[in-house]
Amino acid sequence: MSDIVFILGLNYDSNCYLINDNILVDTGAGQNKEYLFSKLRENGVEPEDIELVVNTHCHFDHIGGNHFFPNAKIAVHKLDAIPIKNEDTLGTAASAFGFDDASNSRVDIELEEGDEIADFKVIHTPGHTSGGISLWDGETLICGDTIFAGGGVGRMDIGGNYEDMKKSIEKLMKLDVVKLFPGHGPILENNGKEHIKMSYSFL
Numbered sequence: 001m002s003d004i005v006f007i008l009g010l011n012y013d014s015n016c017y018l019i020n021d022n023i024l025v026d027t028g029a030g031q032n033k034e035y036l037f038s039k040l041r042e043n044g045v046e047p048e049d050i051e052l053v054v055n056t057h058c059h060f061d062h063i064g065g066n067h068f069f070p071n072a073k074i075a076v077h078k079l080d081a082i083p084i085k086n087e088d089t090l091g092t093a094a095s096a097f098g099f100d101d102a103s104n105s106r107v108d109i110e111l112e113e114g115d116e117i118a119d120f121k122v123i124h125t126p127g128h129t130s131g132g133i134s135l136w137d138g139e140t141l142i143c144g145d146t147i148f149a150g151g152g153v154g155r156m157d158i159g160g161n162y163e164d165m166k167k168s169i170e171k172l173m174k175l176d177v178v179k180l181f182p183g184h185g186p187i188l189e190n191n192g193k194e195h196i197k198m199s200y201s202f203l
């Protein structure tokens with residue numbers, strides 16, 4: 001099992017997850033650099049130690065801090081790479097967060113279903129965006145903004161789709177998820193599967 005550290009997102013920032021001291025899943029909106037760096041350092045990790053940034057999806061509250069990690073390769077699903085590469089302020093939701101520039105990230109690796117990142121497998125979970133991914137290691141599911149603790153579901157009005165969301169949650173319900181690590185709000189150390197079912201019932 002990978003070593004995972006949860007970094008709670010401040011303000012608009014997504015949650016970030018540090019895996020094995022050298023992989024960071026999501027980087028927040030880029031407004032709280034010192035906070036993010038201090039959380040890494042609390043765990044003995046310097047920003048330059050991060051070799052890989054994985055974005056669960058292309059929204060600005062998850063990619064806005066990518067440029068804090070110039071040594072890292074940036075990985076995102078191939079479909080969500082498109083709005084990032086196009087600096088699309090609507091597709092990345094930068095404009096929805098009050099930013100008129102979405103040009104501060106690049107994409108080095110375009111991910112697909114089944115790709116492996118440390119002990120995790122990439123699961124394509126569109127619905128919140130077309131190229132949203134979850135990461136699954138057999139116990140822990142890092143699910144981006146697809147679902148949230150307590151049965152929430154990510155909004156589907158910025159690059160998302162209800163039918164895709166339904167299919168994605170059906171896919172996730174088949175997994176025996178213990179720990180559920182969403183893109184915002186609290187994490188669950190237990191009973192993740194129950195919260196995924198709850199999310200489906202609220203759809």
Ligand SMILES: [Zn+2]
Pocket residue numbers: 014059061062145183184
């Ligand atoms: Zn988000």
Ligand SMILES: [Zn+2]
Pocket residue numbers: 057059128145154
């Ligand atoms: Zn989002």
